[in-house]
Amino acid sequence: MNRPHDPAHGTPPECRAFRASLEATAEAPHARACAACAAAMALRQGLTSALRRAPTPPPALASREFLAGVHERIVAGIEAASSLAPKIAEPIETPAAPLRAALGDQLARALATPPTSPGEGRWQDVRRAVIDDIASRRAARTRIAVWVGLAGAAAAAMFLVVGPGSDRVAVPTIVFADLSSAPSGDFTVVRRGADR
Amino acid sequence: MELLRDPDADLVAACREPGSEGFEAAFEQLFARYRERVYAIAFRVVGNAVDAMDVVQESFALLFRKLHAFRGGSLFSTWLFRIVVNCSIDHRRKRDGSGRVRAMSLDSAEGVDPIDESPSPELQAQSEELGGQVQHAISLLSPKLRAILALRYLEDMSYDELAATLGLSLGTVKSRMARAHLALEAVVRNRFPHLEHGLADRAATGDAG
Numbered sequence: 460m461n462r463p464h465d466p467a468h469g470t471p472p473e474c475r476a477f478r479a480s481l482e483a484t485a486e487a488p489h490a491r492a493c494a495a496c497a498a499a500m501a502l503r504q505g506l507t508s509a510l511r512r513a514p515t516p517p518p519a520l521a522s523r524e525f526l527a528g529v530h531e532r533i534v535a536g537i538e539a540a541s542s543l544a545p546k547i548a549e550p551i552e553t554p555a556a557p558l559r560a561a562l563g564d565q566l567a568r569a570l571a572t573p574p575t576s577p578g579e580g581r582w583q584d585v586r587r588a589v590i591d592d593i594a595s596r597r598a599a600r601t602r603i604a605v606w607v608g609l610a611g612a613a614a615a616a617m618f619l620v621v622g623p624g625s626d627r628v629a630v631p632t633i634v635f636a637d638l639s640s641a642p643s644g645d646f647t648v649v650r651r652g653a654d655r
Numbered sequence: 656m657e658l659l660r661d662p663d664a665d666l667v668a669a670c671r672e673p674g675s676e677g678f679e680a681a682f683e684q685l686f687a688r689y690r691e692r693v694y695a696i697a698f699r700v701v702g703n704a705v706d707a708m709d710v711v712q713e714s715f716a717l718l719f720r721k722l723h724a725f726r727g728g729s730l731f732s733t734w735l736f737r738i739v740v741n742c743s744i745d746h747r748r749k750r751d752g753s754g755r756v757r758a759m760s761l762d763s764a765e766g767v768d769p770i771d772e773s774p775s776p777e778l779q780a781q782s783e784e785l786g787g788q789v790q791h792a793i794s795l796l797s798p799k800l801r802a803i804l805a806l807r808y809l810e811d812m813s814y815d816e817l818a819a820t821l822g823l824s825l826g827t828v829k830s831r832m833a834r835a836h837l838a839l840e841a842v843v844r845n846r847f848p849h850l851e852h853g854l855a856d857r858a859a860t861g862d863a864g
Contacts, residue, residue, distance in 0.1 A: 478836075478837060478840075479833045479837060480833070481814075481829055481832060481833055498851075499840060501854075502840055502843060502844075502851050502854055503836060503840060505853075505854025506789065506792075506839055506840070506843065506854055507808055508854075509785065509786060509789040509854065510699075510789070510793075510804055510805075510807075510808035510809070511808045511809065511811075512786060513691070513692075513695040513809055514694075514695055514698045514699070514704075514707075514786070514790065516690075516691050516694045516695070516698075517704050517708065519708065520690055520691065520694055520708065520711065521687075521690070525708070525712075526683065526686060528712055529686065529711075529712050529715045529716060530679075530682065532712055532713075532715075532716035533682075533715065533716050533719040533720070535716075536716050536717075536719070536720040
C-alpha cells in the first residue's frame with residue numbers, strides 16, 4: 460500500500476474521483492493501493508454504520524397525549540379547510556338541519572289538512588268573470604276580422620284603378636319616308652347605294 | 656406480472672373519511688406503524704428531539720389534510736416520507752431564518768465545507784457520545800443532504816426509491832448522495848478529527864453506536 464499523500468498538495472484527482480464514486484469501498488483496487496483512500500473508506504463505513512442507527516425516540520412519542528395532539532391538529536386542519544369552500548357553493552338561504560326538519564313538518568301538516576270551501580256566491584262570481592272574459596275576447600276577434608276585410612278590399616280597388624295603366628309601355632311604329640318630308644319625331648336614315 | 660399491493664392500502668382507505676366509524680382506529684394504527692420512522696427521519700434533518708416531535712405532528716396533520724390527493728401511484732410510505740422530508744426541511748429553514756442555526760448549503764456552494772458557525776447547546780450536550788457527535792456532524796450539512804442520508808441509511812432506500820420519494824431524477828440522486836458522503840467526511844475530518852479513528856475502529860468491529 461502507498462503512503463498517504465501529502466495534505467499540503469491536496470487530494471489527487473484520481474482519489475477525488477474514487478471517493479465521489481458511489482461504488483467506492485475499502486475493497487476496491489484503488490483503496491487497496493492508496494492509504495488515504497483506504498482511511499476515507501474506513502471513515503465512510505463507520506459513518507454509514509452510525510447513520511443506520513435510528514435515534515431513540517422520546518417516550519412522549521408513544522403517549523396518548525401526543526396522539527391526541529396529532530388528532531386535534533388533523534381535525535383543526537380539516538375544519539379550517541372545509542369552512543372556506545362550501546360558503547361559495549352552498550346557497551346562503553339554505554336553512555340549517557333542525558330548521559329544515561321543522562319546515563318539513565309544517566309542510567306535511569299543511570298537505571294533510573283539507574282546504575275550506577270558499578262558498579257558492581264566490582264560485583258564481585268566478586264563473587261570471589270567466590264567461591265575460593271569453594265574450595270580450597270573441598268580440599275583439601270579430602272587430603279585427605272586419606277591419607282586415609275592409610283594408611283588403613280598399614287595396615284591391617286601388618290596384619285596379621291606378622296600378623296597371625300608368626306603367627304601360629307604348630309600342631313603337633315604324634314609318635318608311637323620303638328625307639324631304641322627314642317626320643317631326645325621332646328617325647333613322649337608312650342609306651342605300653354609294654355615297655354622293 | 657403481479658403488482659405488489661400496498662400493505663397500508665386498507666388503513667389509508669379507512670383514513671380517507673375523518674367522520675367515519677373506522678377512522679380513529681385506522682389513524683391510530685397508521686400512526687403507530689410509522690411514528691418512530693417518521694421521528695427518526697425528522698430528527699436527522701432538524702437535529703433535535705423537540706423540533707423532530709413538532710415535525711411528526713406537522714407531517715401527520717398535513718398527511719391527513721392531503722390524503723384526498725393521494726391516488727396510490729406510489730406506496731403510501733413513499734408519499735409519507737416525502738411529506739416528512741418537506742416538513743423537516745421547511746421547519747429547518749424557518750429555524751435558520753430566525754438565526755438560531757446557520758448552515759452553508761452544498762447545493763448553492765459547491766465544494767465549500769458546510770460548517771455551522773454556532774452549534775446549539777443541545778447539540779453540544781448530545782455530542783457526549785458517538786451517536787450524538789455523528790448527529791452533530793450531520794447537522795452541519797445542508798437540509799437536503801441530511802434528508803438524503805436519512806432516507807438512504809435509516810430507511811435503507813435504493814437510489815430508485817430515493818428518486819421516487821424525493822421527486823428527483825436518478826442522476827440527481829446519485830450526485831447528491833456522493834456530495835453528502837464527501838461533505839460529511841469533510842466535516843468529521845475538520846471538526847471532529849478524534850471521531851475518524853473511533854468510527855473506523857467501530858466499523859471494523861461492527862459497532863458504530
